[in-house]
């Protein structure tokens with residue numbers, strides 16, 4: 001292909017054909033949608049070139065072609081086409097959402113976020129690799145983000161020859177230690193094999209070429225005996241009544257051959273038993289064992305090479321029987337045979353993505369049986385049969401790595417900290433000097449208080465000032481032992497030197513200052529009229545005013561700033577003025593509104609239990625209830641009214657609760673009554 005002449009329209013038609021071939025709900029409407037996404041991607045990258053000289057968007061298209069080999073859903077396809085748009089062009093995330101919906105935006109932003117998870121030169125332990133693999137998964141929040149990132153990386157590896165050698169080596173090393181293992185753990189064997197081979201080709205080109213040549217020669221040499229073996233296997237099965245769907249040859253990928261040779265000190269590829277082997281595909285589990293019995297009675301198996309991955313699946317969900325037989329087709333080398341069902345073969349070929357694209361509804365949807373086999377995931381998650389993929393992966397990122405969190409420096413360095421760690425822990429994890437001189441922190445670019453609890457994948461920037469001392473109050477919230485020890489050490493040094501500790505700004509001192517304001521009755525802007533209030537530093541009824549610069553509104557993320565002599569000023573988290581303020585004087589703040597909710601329903605047994613469960617499950621703070629009232633309508637049906645008050649941090653949080661309440665059986669209206677206005681949501685209106 002002439003690199004300058006990428007044939008976009010032909011590629012688009014091919015994409016459409018490939019999707020039509022497997023996706024049950026790809027109709028005219030979806031096709032039109034895909035065309036719009038495609039044109040948008042092409043237009044957005046107009047004028048940009050890849051290192052190869054091609055139009056930049058050819059990368060999105062090629063990555064998508066790779067992605068299609070695992071049968072993804074449509075949102076994943078769109079995200080793959082557009083995955084570089086936010087980072088490389090003027091298009092914003094908001095624009096993407098407006099045009100293609102929140103999911104596509106979420107996935108594209110996810111790809112950008114996990115791109116920041118990088119392998120660092122200074123670490124090369126397997127422990128570190130494993131940490132980064134975990135971080136990679138944790139940051140993704142959705143397995144589909146990983147699919148796109150892997151496809152993206154495979155295309156970059158396929159075109160790695162256009163990059164300077166050093167950069168190419170760095171990418172290959174990272175792919176070898178992070179991307180390939182993650183692909184393997186997710187059961188994406190095709191991706192894993194190709195990544196491994198492309199990395200070996202980049203990092204050890206002469207070994208790669210030599211092995212490739214040896215394997216080709218060996219295959220030529222063995223062609224006849226391979227055919228003979230296959231025929232022998234077919235003959236044995238023909239004599240039985242067992243229905244065989246298919247028998248095909250398989251070949252180990254070059255990188256696996258290389259690692260096996262290294263591991264076992266082999267000098268020639270011909271010494272590897274399972275370099276070339278066969279796969280026997282049958283209809284169901286029982287047939288697998290029957291096929292095994294037939295083979296074992298025809299040829300002698302090598303005793304310790306039999307593996308039953310059907311009874312006990314591998315942790316990535318892989319299932320098959322493996323056995324190695326002697327003398328198949330008169331062959332002097334042992335022959336490895338894998339036996340599996342059609343379904344197991346689909347899993348091994350396509351991995352988890354196909355488990356939801358195939359669903360009749362066409363919606364993205366995880367198959368719970370599949371998830372159960374993936375013992376790489378934690379047990380408690382496997383019980384949640386109805387979990388959506390989004391929810392599922394959100395939960396993975398919070399529970400697989402439940403006791404540790406992974407956060408990044410702005411340069412992409414990873415720190416692995418105990419759960420509940422704060423920016424102070426993070427600062428000490430970087431270096432004790434950074435910890436000692438820490439005066440504030442930005443989390444994903446936004447100033448946060450020092451006792452903020454870091455979440456997985458957040459980017460933490462520590463603000464420092466030379467000559468500062470750690471604050472003894474930090475001991476109240478730091479989680480990591482090393483931070484605690486360093487802080488104590490510094491404090492003791494000060495005691496020995498008899499120096500007077502400078503008056504430190506602490507959360508309690510800020511709140512105490514503010515409480516005094518309340519006692520003296522000065523400026524206290526309460527918003528009771530709107531049923532709206534603010535929690536500052538975990539406390540209610542702290543006097544505050546809303547900043548004029550950014551005018552925060554209910555539902556927005558906010559932060560409280562306490563300047564000397566004034567009440568707290570509430571700013572939006574994104575407010576540009578925050579950069580100029582003293583980070584030590586910030587406290588976390590959030591809006592909350594008291595909402596009166598009134599539900600009308602036809603009475604039935606268990607109704608009030610359903611109400612309370614739903615409110616509790618939404619995690620909103622239940623304040624009080626006015627009790628149940630029963631009455632009868634003119635048809636003499638027994639009706640019930642229930643009124644209660646909950647606190648919410650944002651309108652969307654409240655809306656989710658209202659929607660859930662509406663779905664309860666027998667409920668016909670859910671009213672949200674604010675003190676000043678009444679908003680009615682009704683099923684029957």
Ligand code: MN
Pocket residue numbers: 059083084152
């Ligand atoms: Mn890319």
